Amino acid sequence: xxxxxxxxxVSIRPNYLTFYERPEFSYTLSDAQIRNSVNLEDRKHKxxxxxxxxxxxxxxxxxxxxxxxxxRFFSKARNxxxxxxxxxxxxxxxxxxxxxxxxIKKELLNQFLTEIRTQFKVKNYxxxxxxxxxxxxxxxILADKYIHYTEVRAKWNRIQEKLGYIERYTDxxxxxxxxxxxxxxxxxxxxxxxxxxxxxxxxxxxxxxxGKQWGLSHxxxxxxxxxxxxxxAMLDELKEIxxxxxxxxxxxxxxxxxxxPVKKWKMVINGLLYDQFxxxxxxxxxxxxx
Numbered sequence: 001x002x003x004x005x006x007x008x009x010v011s012i013r014p015n016y017l018t019f020y021e022r023p024e025f026s027y028t029l030s031d032a033q034i035r036n037s038v039n040l041e042d043r044k045h046k047x048x049x050x051x052x053x054x055x056x057x058x059x060x061x062x063x064x065x066x067x068x069x070x071x072r073f074f075s076k077a078r079n080x081x082x083x084x085x086x087x088x089x090x091x092x093x094x095x096x097x098x099x100x101x102x103x104i105k106k107e108l109l110n111q112f113l114t115e116i117r118t119q120f121k122v123k124n125y126x127x128x129x130x131x132x133x134x135x136x137x138x139x140x141i142l143a144d145k146y147i148h149y150t151e152v153r154a155k156w157n158r159i160q161e162k163l164g165y166i167e168r169y170t171d172x173x174x175x176x177x178x179x180x181x182x183x184x185x186x187x188x189x190x191x192x193x194x195x196x197x198x199x200x201x202x203x204x205x206x207x208x209x210x211g212k213q214w215g216l217s218h219x220x221x222x223x224x225x226x227x228x229x230x231x232x233a234m235l236d237e238l239k240e241i242x243x244x245x246x247x248x249x250x251x252x253x254x255x256x257x258x259x260x261p262v263k264k265w266k267m268v269i270n271g272l273l274y275d276q277f278x279x280x281x282x283x284x285x286x287x288x289x290x
Contacts, residue, residue, distance in 0.1 A: 010238060012226040012277045013059060014066035014262050019238060020255035049201050049213065057126065058197040060216050061142065063223040064124050065196075066262065067285070068144040086196075087183060089141040091156050094169035094178035097136040101210035103163075104137055105129065111159050113141075117217075120145050124220045129213050131206040140200060149183040156181050219285060226280035234272045241265045241273075 006021040049057075065085055072083050091112065097104070109127065116122045124144040132138050157180060160166050169178045200214070230238065241258055242249050248259045258265075266274045 008230060008235070010228050010230045010234065010273065012262065012273065014062040016257055016259045017238065017241065018255050018257050049203065053214070054201045057201050057214060059224070060126050060220050061196045061200065063220060064126060064142060064144060067124060067281070071146055073146055087143045087146055089143060089152060090138065090182040091141070092132065092138040092180045093136045094157065094160055094165045094180045095172065096168070099163055101129065101137050105212065107162055108159050109139055112156055115155060116143065116147065120147050123217065125217045126200065126220065127215050128200045129209045130204045131209060133206055135207060137209065142196065142200070147183070149181065152183055153177070153181045222284045223281070226277045228276045231272070237269050237271050237273050241269055244268060
């Protein structure tokens, strides 16, 4: 019986590298892929975040942080400059929810996302829907651009009025400008990707969300991993990265992983592997027109 030819691959993502081998011609699903498929099917109609979805969200957040430059803004209130990577926006309903989750997402959330894309040039973002203690749906949005909280509030309150939520708030309180938004610039967190991933993948405690629970911008959804067939020189670089970050190296049955972000290992080895990673990023984000 002829032995199968194994082809080496290196997969590079913003937060780790993976080395594995695959047969040249045949391909079968791994046990982990089968478990993920079953898990996804089991949770399809149960209002929960599947294991596969959690990994996809974590991956998207890693790409969002990798592709978003550090920003510097001046705060008039504090009379000083501050830095941040991403904007963390929370949108709530001004009064008791009287429409379905899907209607709220279709009529309100979609319009909000469209407007921040066009007006503020937001390119990469991720949203997550949850239920509040009062039963209302609310949304968390990670965005790559700074938007002042007054502009976010004015926009979201105007959009809510499409379905009468501001009018009902005014009838109940006599006020016209509900505090239905919150803005945070995430900073000073030791492991920002893990913190945001945990926040955005936690289960909705108070009730299940109808329909889609999360989503990505089109640009962010295309970024997955840079998969290459490495040259001998690239394999030498991989070994060097493993030796330098040996405490972050893990070996599994079918793959080996180095859990070090690109921004760290490229500081010591900015060579062929990083070139391939950057080329992949450019090919997805700025594709050459056909």
